[in-house]
Amino acid sequence: MANLTIATYNANGCAMDRRMYLKRHLDDVDVLFVQEQWLNEDGIRGLQQDMDNAFVYGKSGMNATELLVGRPYGGLAILFNTRSNRPSIAWHRASDNSIAEYKRVLALLLTEIPIPDAALRCPDQEYCSHREAIALYSVSINAAGMAAAEAFLRRRRKRYRAEHVAPFKEMSVIWHRIWEQSGRPPDGLLFDLMRQANRDYKSAVRSHARNQDNLSNARMADSLTLSRSRDFWAEVKKISYNHRPSPSVMDGIHGDEKICERFRDKYDEVYNCVPYDVGEMDNLRATLSDRVVTRCQNGLCYCDHSLNVNDVNKAIRKLKKEKSGGDLAPSSDHYLNAPRNLHVQIALLLSVFMSHSFFVYRFTAFISHTYPQKYEKVNSKI
Ligand SMILES: [Zn+2]
Ligand SMILES: [Zn+2]
Known part of the structure; x- marks a missing residue:
């Protein structure tokens, strides 16, 4: 098991100075247990927004249905460090045992995440108030994956000079x-x-x-x-x-400024040529919009717009290893080594995303790993 640094802090409130302290303190530890944060559920979500170097799990100590008399009280939060200057998880060096432990613990953590039933059965997605619940559901799934990996897998070695x-x-x-x-x-x-x-x-x-x-x-x-x-x-x-030292001549071009321009043009070319073709994507968008109007809005849909576990399973199997999800999102290996109930949760999550036309940024990793690069491939499945 990898070494975890854990600390605990009795905050007595979560004013700005405490938040700054928590943020600084998190640089030295992996997990920070906070007691007496004195926040209601909204406040906990606010804390998550302020802590850009952590995932926050929290529970308010106050009853949201009762009028608060006196000062706020109680509550706890668990902050998982996600700071960006840490090396990524070394999946390639992970033993079968650690991966099995990761799977086991992630499966357990996922059973603790409440499924947003109301959002799944939402009758009016346009005027409902489920967005926060969906966002929380998405962040919780990500956090569970990251926390399970953090506990059982080592990170890559830090470079030294x-x-x-x-x-x-x-x-x-x-x-x-x-x-x-x-x-x-x-x-x-x-x-x-x-x-x-x-x-x-x-x-x-x-x-x-x-x-x-x-x-x-x-x-x-x-x-x-x-x-x-x-x-x-x-x-x-x-x-x-x-x-x-920088070279003074490149591709027969002299001078820093011209070389910079050359690089800019090349990057532009490389960046735009791989992921997708603009024309193809416009075609795809037009086809989808057309079908939404002619089929979905006329009740002629062939499906109920929900994704099933097999779709997710198929997408995960197509992922390439060691694709980073960015600082705050799991990498492709988190999904590849995940237990079956993660597939179920992702299918539910993607279904509520689709039905609510709403999308959480931190979940982009999964979507971008399975992103279609060819119009024909997508079109054939519609
Ligand atoms: Zn809704
Ligand atoms: Zn449809």
């Missing part, structure tokens, strides 16, 4: 060589020195990977206070991973 651990590595190699040349003694002074040098090297790697940002900040501060502007800019360059 080799130059900072080089002296430790050198010492470790030297002592290892001396120990080898002395006939690899299984104990004694030489053995201890070799082991110690190896331990120092490994601990330097770990500490640099962990404190990379702090070390870099410290070096930048040093160069600023000592007025070493060259060191300062060198550090800035390293942070932006721009180690190499």
Whole structure:
């Protein structure tokens, strides 16, 4: 099981200063349990909107149907860290055991998520008030997947700069060589020195990977206070991973500005040529609009506009591995390794999305992974 850092905080309210503290505190931990947040259900949703580095599960301590007398009280919240500077989950290194645990726990978490029955049986999607419930349902499904993966799977290793651990590595190699040349003694002074040098090297790697940002900040501060502007800019360059000097000629074009324009044109071309063809998408949109008017609105639909589990299952099986869903959404592997009841929940969620013509941004990962790239393919299924 991966290491999880957990903290608990008795907030006594959730005013702006507490929110700022929670946000800062979340940078150091994976899960933060908050007691006494004093929020009603609306307030908990507001907290989720303010915490852009966390998924928030919360429960109000107050009864929404009763008039509040005196100050607000009670309530708890669980904040799951989703900060973006963390490496992604290393699915490729996950053992069968961890994936089985992920599946088991996700299946359990999903059973705890209330299904928005009222939204599913909604008679008037245009004037109903189910959007918040649907959004919450969607966020809860995502959060369950992320939380289960967080608990049982390791993240990719953080990169560190080799130059900072080089002296430790050198010492470790030297002592290892001396120990080898002395006939690899299984104990004694030489053995201890070799082991110690190896331990120092490994601990330097770990500490640099962990404190990379702090070390870099410290070096930048040093160069600023000592007025070493060259060191300062060198550090800035390293942070932006721009180690190499820029070429002055590219594709026969000279000068920074023209090279920039060339890059812009190329990116434009590459970006627009892969996902879809504008003409094809216009055709698809026109076909769909036409069918909505001529069939759906005249009661001639061949289906009830709801997705079934097999559709979702088929879509998930088509996903490619290791497609990121962005900072706040699960990756394709979260779905590929998911238990069957996630497929059921996604089918329900997509059905309420469709019936309410409403869509939650954080759920885009699933949609974009299964996004149709060819008009003919889509058209043949309509
Ligand atoms: Zn509704
Ligand atoms: Zn229809």
